[in-house]
Amino acid sequence: MxxxxxxxxxxxxxxxxxxxxxxxxxxxxxxxxxxxxxxxxxxxxxxxxxxxxxxxxxxxxxxxxxxxxxxxxxxxxxxxxxxxxxxPVKAFILTNVGTGTSIHYINKGEHQRVGGTGVGGGTIMGLSKLLTGITDYETIVTTASKGARDRIDLKVSHIYEGSEPPIPGDLTASNFGNIAILASEGQLTKEELLASVVGLVGETVATVSVLAAGQSGLTSIVFVGSSFIGNDLLKEVVQRYTVLRGALPMFIENGExxxxxxxxxxx
Ligand code: ADP
The missing domain is CATH 3.30.420.40 (ATPase, nucleotide binding domain)
Known part of the structure; x- marks a missing residue:
């Protein structure tokens, strides 16, 4: 054994x-x-x-x-x-979204840590607890999957209302930054809050990874880590944001x- x-x-x-x-x-x-x-x-x-x-x-x-x-x-x-x-990919950025996030450059046998961010799966757990009191991972993930983010996050298209933005309007201008709506509307639901937490983490992780890929002249990014377990919303956010920013995301079974x-x- x-x-x-x-x-x-x-x-x-x-x-x-x-x-x-x-x-x-x-x-x-x-x-x-x-x-x-x-x-x-x-x-x-x-x-x-x-x-x-x-x-x-x-x-x-x-x-x-x-x-x-x-x-x-x-x-x-x-x-x-x-x-x-x-x-068959041989040269890629490897992003491990664990409690925190670490980012590596891998090219055939060669590998090098290129950076990371403290925003990761631990952030999902911590912010979820602070905002909703929920501590159970599965409950966080299933609740988040039912939420919409548009009352909490500010999109580029919200700012450029009525005119053509210079960058894709679908990009988030400010996570948790939709202050006008947050101030004027009633209670936010746990679903909305948790979806926005997952959005914040997914977009940060994707953005940092895409920058690391650009710096290394690569486009493929392999995402692993337990933060993706049962968390299709996080996968979707990372997938969409990585593509939107011009790189190629990959997830592998049992990557964690x-x-x-x-x-x-x-x-
Ligand atoms: P580490 O190596 O730092 O422990 P992991 O890759 O195991 O990191 O990822 C930890 C993250 O995975 C947690 O922060 C949480 O977001 C998520 N996670 C997945 N399953 C669970 C679980 N059963 N309990 C707690 N966190 C979980």
């Missing part, structure tokens, strides 16, 4: 195999100790760990484990998933397990 683990700020992602295709499982970070005892049942397993909580997880484990740098694990996992899905897969491949 081989086990690859990516212990991040919010979730622990595990990829394991007995020689066949890898299987995947995830746990909340609050179950770090449980994960250590779950792994201990596989006494002869080869184990590789990555992520910000790797060192902490190792303190709970009684087996040996190698640890590798998270960005290396993620990029090797993504290359594996692209090959497995017959996606890239770090764990990279660990598995290391063994």
């Amino acid at each position: 081989k086990i690859g683990i990516d212990a991040g700020g919010t979730l622990i992602k595990v990829a394991y195999t007995n020689g066949d295709l890898p299987e995947f499982i995830k746990f909340p970070i609050s179950r770090l100790q449980y994960v250590a005892s779950w792994i201990s049942e596989f006494s002869n397993a080869k184990i590789c760990i990555t992520g910000g909580k790797a060192a902490l997880l190792k303190t709970y484990m009684n087996q040996k484990a190698v640890d590798i740098v998270e960005f290396e694990a993620t990029s090797s996992g993504v290359s594996y998933l692209l090959a497995r899905n017959d996606i 397990y890239s770090g764990a897969i990279g660990c598995l491949l290391y063994l």
